[in-house]
Amino acid sequence: MGGEGERRGLVRSHSDLEVYQRAFELAMELFELSRTFPREETYSLTDQIRRSTRSVCTNLAEAWRKRRYEAAFVAKLSDAETEMAETQVWIQFATKCGYIERDAATSLYRRYDQAIGMIVGLIRNPKPWLLPRGETQ
Numbered sequence: 134m135g136g137e138g139e140r141r142g143l144v145r146s147h148s149d150l151e152v153y154q155r156a157f158e159l160a161m162e163l164f165e166l167s168r169t170f171p172r173e174e175t176y177s178l179t180d181q182i183r184r185s186t187r188s189v190c191t192n193l194a195e196a197w198r199k200r201r202y203e204a205a206f207v208a209k210l211s212d213a214e215t216e217m218a219e220t221q222v223w224i225q226f227a228t229k230c231g232y233i234e235r236d237a238a239t240s241l242y243r244r245y246d247q248a249i250g251m252i253v254g255l256i257r258n259p260k261p262w263l264l265p266r267g268e269t270q
Contacts, residue, residue, distance in 0.1 A: 160186035
């Protein structure tokens with residue numbers, strides 16, 4: 134589910150996926166940044182940005198476990214993609230509110246764009262990742 138050099142046989146779990154590793158790294162980076170958000174944002178922007186970043190990772194894990202069923206696999210990948218797009222909106226809000234510096238926000242936004250591209254690639258070509266219905270994971 135990641136880059137060109139990644140072969141299906143070398144990936145044993147969702148955490149081996151390049152896109153998952155990138156998403157997890159981004160989620161942790163945003164978690165650290167969100168620690169500096171004002172207290173009044175605790176139950177709004179802080180909570181929302183943390184939820185959307187974590188949801189990306191959980192949707193990728195769920196997609197991995199649904200590889201027996203192409204439609205379910207693609208649906209979970211689509212959920213991960215939309216959570217990434219949501220996170221980009223929260224990054225924009227945090228930047229506009231002055232909670233994240235513009236350079237850091239630009240970097241985060243671009244890295245999310247790259248990860249979204251990886252997921253879109255999987256959605257367009259899921260077959261190499263699917264399991265035969267009888268195969269165990």
